[in-house]
Amino acid sequence: MNLIDERFERLKKEGKKAFIGYVTFGYPSFEETLGFIKLVYSYVDILEIGFPFSDPIADGEIIQKASIKALSEGVKLSHLFESIEKFKKDKPVVLMLYANTVYKRGIDRFFESSKACGVDGVIIPDVSFEESFEFKEAAEKFGVTYIDLVSISSLERAKMIGKQSKGFLYCVSRKGVTGFKGQIEDRIFTFLRELKTVTPTPLAVGFGIKGKEDVQKFKDLADGIVIGSAIITKIDEGKDKLEDFLKEISESLKDK
Amino acid sequence: MDRYFGRFGGMYAPETLMPALLEIEEEFCKLVKDEKFNQEYEYYLKNYVGRPSPLYFAKNLSEHLGVKIYLKREDINHTGAHKINNCIGQALLAKHMGKKRLIAETGAGQHGVATATVAALFGMECEIFMGEEDAKRQFHNVQRMKMLGSKVRVVNKGSKTLKDAINEAMRDWSETFEYTFYLFGTAAGPHPFPTIVKYFQSVIGKETKEQIKSLEGRLPDYVFACVGGGSNAIGIFSAFLEDHEVKLIGVEGAGEGIHTGKTAATLCSGSVGILHGAKTYILQDEEGQIQNTHSISAGLDYPGVGPEHAYLKETGRVEYVGATDKEAVDAFLLLTRLEGIIPALESSHALAEVIKRAKMGLFKSSDIIVVNLSGRGDKDINTVLELWKDDEL
Numbered sequence: 090m091n092l093i094d095e096r097f098e099r100l101k102k103e104g105k106k107a108f109i110g111y112v113t114f115g116y117p118s119f120e121e122t123l124g125f126i127k128l129v130y131s132y133v134d135i136l137e138i139g140f141p142f143s144d145p146i147a148d149g150e151i152i153q154k155a156s157i158k159a160l161s162e163g164v165k166l167s168h169l170f171e172s173i174e175k176f177k178k179d180k181p182v183v184l185m186l187y188a189n190t191v192y193k194r195g196i197d198r199f200f201e202s203s204k205a206c207g208v209d210g211v212i213i214p215d216v217s218f219e220e221s222f223e224f225k226e227a228a229e230k231f232g233v234t235y236i237d238l239v240s241i242s243s244l245e246r247a248k249m250i251g252k253q254s255k256g257f258l259y260c261v262s263r264k265g266v267t268g269f270k271g272q273i274e275d276r277i278f279t280f281l282r283e284l285k286t287v288t289p290t291p292l293a294v295g296f297g298i299k300g301k302e303d304v305q306k307f308k309d310l311a312d313g314i315v316i317g318s319a320i321i322t323k324i325d326e327g328k329d330k331l332e333d334f335l336k337e338i339s340e341s342l343k344d345k
Numbered sequence: 346m347d348r349y350f351g352r353f354g355g356m357y358a359p360e361t362l363m364p365a366l367l368e369i370e371e372e373f374c375k376l377v378k379d380e381k382f383n384q385e386y387e388y389y390l391k392n393y394v395g396r397p398s399p400l401y402f403a404k405n406l407s408e409h410l411g412v413k414i415y416l417k418r419e420d421i422n423h424t425g426a427h428k429i430n431n432c433i434g435q436a437l438l439a440k441h442m443g444k445k446r447l448i449a450e451t452g453a454g455q456h457g458v459a460t461a462t463v464a465a466l467f468g469m470e471c472e473i474f475m476g477e478e479d480a481k482r483q484f485h486n487v488q489r490m491k492m493l494g495s496k497v498r499v500v501n502k503g504s505k506t507l508k509d510a511i512n513e514a515m516r517d518w519s520e521t522f523e524y525t526f527y528l529f530g531t532a533a534g535p536h537p538f539p540t541i542v543k544y545f546q547s548v549i550g551k552e553t554k555e556q557i558k559s560l561e562g563r564l565p566d567y568v569f570a571c572v573g574g575g576s577n578a579i580g581i582f583s584a585f586l587e588d589h590e591v592k593l594i595g596v597e598g599a600g601e602g603i604h605t606g607k608t609a610a611t612l613c614s615g616s617v618g619i620l621h622g623a624k625t626y627i628l629q630d631e632e633g634q635i636q637n638t639h640s641i642s643a644g645l646d647y648p649g650v651g652p653e654h655a656y657l658k659e660t661g662r663v664e665y666v667g668a669t670d671k672e673a674v675d676a677f678l679l680l681t682r683l684e685g686i687i688p689a690l691e692s693s694h695a696l697a698e699v700i701k702r703a704k705m706g707l708f709k710s711s712d713i714i715v716v717n718l719s720g721r722g723d724k725d726i727n728t729v730l731e732l733w734k735d736d737e738l
Contacts, residue, residue: 142633142634143503143634143635144503144508144509144512144620144621144635145512146359146512146515146516146519146621147359147361147519149516153502157502157503160634165632166632187619188357188619189618189619189620189627189629189633189635190632190633190634191633192617192618192619192624192633193618193629193631193632193633194633214359214360215357215358215359215619215622216357217356217357217358217359217360217363218360218363219348219355219356219363220355220356220357238359238360239360240359240360240361240363240364241361242360242361242362242363242364242365242522243363243364246360246363246364250360261360261361264361264519264520264521264522264523265361265516265519265520
């Protein structure tokens with residue numbers, strides 16, 4: 090069993106939900122990034138590392154800014170792979186990056202290198218279900234889990250995707266890009282309930298989850314919570330603030 | 346409807362946008378078969394845009410270069426460029442779909458102005474996304490859009506040009522697609538946009554073919570068009586793709602030169618990748634990061650290109666070359682002086698290639714050449730003034 094499945098199984102037995110935390114590789118600087126990544130890794134159940142792209146159309150302002158800063162630090166994919174090797178333990182690591190980064194390296198070569206350094210899963214937000222098959226084939230060949238995204242904008246498509254999903258199903262909780270704007274719509278709860286009926290894959294909710302209150306709302310319906318932009322904001326406030334935030338989220342997910 | 350042109354194209358879009366793209370595809374497929382819709386589209390093309398646009402024999406330029414040159418006068422269209430053909434079509438599609446708001450990206454401002462125009466015509470809310478650099482270069486077009494009642498959102502992220510305007514428009518659309526239609530301006534982006542834009546621009550090629558047959562009794566030997574995203578080029582080329590005796594030449598903005606790194610010549614110096622929803626040629630570094638482009642023409646300053654052009658390059662049906670900033674400005678001035686027509690800097694690139702080949706003696710005197718004059722150059726006068734010295738000709 091791969092680490093992602095193993096982790097969800099264990100959490101299920103313990104009656105807990107997964108804390109999936111996102112950091113942008115290379116942020117806030119080349120020197121400091123590994124320290125922050127390790128800190129987040131120590132609190133989460135699954136670490137999601139975003140590799141920066143110059144044109145991140147699925148990301149909101151906060152992650153976009155972090156990506157631009159990280160790119161100005163000169164980060165390369167090889168640096169990411171080397172870094173993962175340095176800290177990877179028994180918790181799953183998932184990469185989030187854009188299609189062109191994978192395509193440019195060569196799809197097979199990318200998944201081969203990912204597997205070799207300890208990557209467990211890959212999320213590519215600008216690859217639709219329709220275009221995902223060549224990526225999925227390579228992921229499977231090298232033993233990496235390809236994580237599908239589904240969106241609140243279509244339950245019909247979410248069900249179609251959910252039936253074939255692996256690892257966890259990344260449920261985009263709101264229309265638009267990453268980062269918080271306004272209230273979480275109530276229909277996400279019906280969406281999750283309906284989705285649960287067609288797929289045994291754990292459901293992880295992300296996009297716009299900013300703190301403990303949002304986490305509480307999803308605890309009964311989702312199997313995991315993804316927090317990204319809020320972590321980046323805490324990185325800006327320094328290690329202590331970030332650690333307090335990670336502790337708070339982590340504890341709120343473990344409360345029964 | 347096929348998503349691909351050979352191995353190029355596709356729908357590389359965030360899942361959030363997929364229902365919106367699929368809905369547009371479905372509605373477009375229905376509408377193109379609807380006689381009433383086509384009649385309405387043609388009504389506006391004729392009575393609002395002013396079509397058919399003339400195919401003008403450029404006598405003075407022809408004498409100067411020693412070869413017969415015709416100009417397809419898209420510059421005469423209402424709003425001054427070919428962009429309006431696509432905007433009328435897509436705005437009617439949006440209306441049919443019950444969308445209340447149009448958004449669009451723009452580089453040179455011509456697509457922004459055309460979108461703002463159709464929004465005014467059809468009484469729709471409109472917001473135009475424009476890179477800060479482009480907004481500075483095309484100040485008057487920004488003012489025109491505002492006068493037409495549109496909002497202009499100046500994008501100060503990334504390279505602050507067209508690609509960043511597209512990124513920002515996509516972000517807005519992923520949040521607002523329930524009431525917003527993204528009126529994509531060029532034959533690039535995710536499926537179905539390349540096919541839709543080609544459909545609405547194919548009127549250029551259809552007219553040209555009829556006009557040249559009636560004027561010369563035969564097809565042209567060459568058709569030249571400039572290529573940024575490639576909508577005017579695919580529009581004129583579309584009618585000739587099966588006529589293999591017609592040589593089709595796409596001219597990209599080479600900036601300071603194709604291999605100088607300061608270029609927008611995607612097909613000439615880029616490589617295959619995935620950008621803005623499609624697999625196509627793009628300008629990228631070794632890590633797959635999108636490179637900043639350079640062209641004197643804001644309308645060509647784009648690191649991607651429509652996927653059908655990538656396919657036509659790979660199959661060899663169309664030859665793609667680059668013209669430099671300087672060559673384009675020289676062509677701009679030459680046409681202005683010889684014919685009293687001020688061409689857009691975009692179109693000047695296509696003319697520059699004709700001039701270059703004529704000077705190199707690459708044409709036969711019996712050759713017939715058509716150049717798609719995709720737009721007029723009023724918007725570019727400030728840019729040219731920075732370089733122009735009146736003793737240059």
